[in-house]
Amino acid sequence: MKEKSIAVIGAGKWGLSLHFALSQRQKCLITSRTKRDIKNFVDLQTALDCDYLVIAIPAQEIRSWLKENFVFKGQKILVASKGIEASSGQFLNEIYADFVPDENIGFISGPSFAAEVIKGLPCALVINSISKKLYVEFEVCFPDFIKTYYSSDVIGAEVAGAYKNVLAIASGICEGLNLGKNAQASLIARGLVEMQRFGKHFGADESSFLGLSGAGDLFLTASSTMSRNFRVGLGLANDKNLDEILKELGEVAEGVKTSIAIKELSKKHNIYTPIANEVYHIINGKNPKDSLRDLLKN
Ligand SMILES: NC(=O)C1=CN([C@@H]2O[C@H](COP(=O)(O)OP(=O)(O)OC[C@H]3O[C@@H](n4cnc5c(N)ncnc54)[C@H](OP(=O)(O)O)[C@@H]3O)[C@@H](O)[C@H]2O)C=CC1
Numbered sequence: 001m002k003e004k005s006i007a008v009i010g011a012g013k014w015g016l017s018l019h020f021a022l023s024q025r026q027k028c029l030i031t032s033r034t035k036r037d038i039k040n041f042v043d044l045q046t047a048l049d050c051d052y053l054v055i056a057i058p059a060q061e062i063r064s065w066l067k068e069n070f071v072f073k074g075q076k077i078l079v080a081s082k083g084i085e086a087s088s089g090q091f092l093n094e095i096y097a098d099f100v101p102d103e104n105i106g107f108i109s110g111p112s113f114a115a116e117v118i119k120g121l122p123c124a125l126v127i128n129s130i131s132k133k134l135y136v137e138f139e140v141c142f143p144d145f146i147k148t149y150y151s152s153d154v155i156g157a158e159v160a161g162a163y164k165n166v167l168a169i170a171s172g173i174c175e176g177l178n179l180g181k182n183a184q185a186s187l188i189a190r191g192l193v194e195m196q197r198f199g200k201h202f203g204a205d206e207s208s209f210l211g212l213s214g215a216g217d218l219f220l221t222a223s224s225t226m227s228r229n230f231r232v233g234l235g236l237a238n239d240k241n242l243d244e245i246l247k248e249l250g251e252v253a254e255g256v257k258t259s260i261a262i263k264e265l266s267k268k269h270n271i272y273t274p275i276a277n278e279v280y281h282i283i284n285g286k287n288p289k290d291s292l293r294d295l296l297k298n
């Protein structure tokens with residue numbers, strides 16, 4: 001029987017880490033926009049010909065990348081990005097739906113800093129797909145140090161993964177303003193309720209927010225300087241300009257653009273999202289101190 005072929009698309013922090021992980025059990029190819037001198041780096045076409053693809057490019061780039069590059073030939077796909085498209089307010093599964101049948105696609109969620117995965121440190125991830133068969137096929141590709149779970153709650157995973165990035169910015173601001181651990185824990189706990197409310201509106205299973213995809217990833221990201229989004233918050237609290245912060249970061253911080261998407265969606269659907277709204281306002285120039293005071297006052 002022909003050995004199944006697998007490739008990672010996007011050699012940023014997360015793509016490289018997933019490539020490392022997936023190379024433990026089988027040969028795994030990798031490609032990216034910029035050529036890299038790394039083992040098993042191939043051109044895009046060779047990667048697209050693989051049976052299994054793991055796509056790790058920023059959420060805001062996905063639509064144009066798919067339009068320009070992707071032809072569906074029956075590939076099974078795992079989406080590793082976490083964000084909501086700001087220009088349309090569409091979730092990633094809605095964007096992919098124009099290119100890939102739902103039963104051929106899954107979404108990775110859960111607490112997983114790339115920097116730890118690439119060291120082979122243990123973590124647990126959820127593969128979210130309407131197809132359990134797709135989960136089973138990908139599960140065997142992951143190494144022992146990554147425990148995988150199955151969930152059919154695609155929208156719950158998507159909302160949780162995207163929303164926690166915005167909340168991590170808020171938490172970084174709280175830390176940068178030295179408001180204390182009480183305030184930070186309150187913000188994170190209220191953030192969890194907020195993203196659950198937002199997700200429920202779009203059909204998510206509320207319990208997803210209490211597991212790895214929700215609380216797991218939120219607690220990780222909103223409490224560590226390893227998070228790029230958290231560091232954006234720290235920078236904003238220290239009166240740094242957003243462009244300067246993002247330039248220094250040199251990597252994607254999805255929460256910035258996702259806060260725009262959430263602000264628009266919550267307005268359109270009349271959902272109460274106070275923390276995400278304040279992050280949006282801070283990104284658009286509101287003083288972080290005023291914002292946090294507005295959020296935490298009686
Ligand atoms: N880092 C982490 O710990 C985790 C990240 N994620 C998510 O994974 C996604 C990617 O994050 P990460 O890898 O860390 O980000 P990085 O900023 O490290 O890398 C993003 C990569 O995407 C590629 N890229 C950017 N724009 C385009 C485009 N228009 N077309 C094709 N490729 C493009 C770039 O490739 P090139 O350099 O070749 O130009 C770049 O290396 C994000 O949604 C993030 O939230 C999820 C879990 C963990």
Ligand SMILES: O=C(CO)COP(=O)(O)O
Nearest residue numbers: 110111112113227228229
């Ligand atoms: O999603 C992540 C960990 O699960 C990474 O978060 P940052 O993008 O904020 O670094």
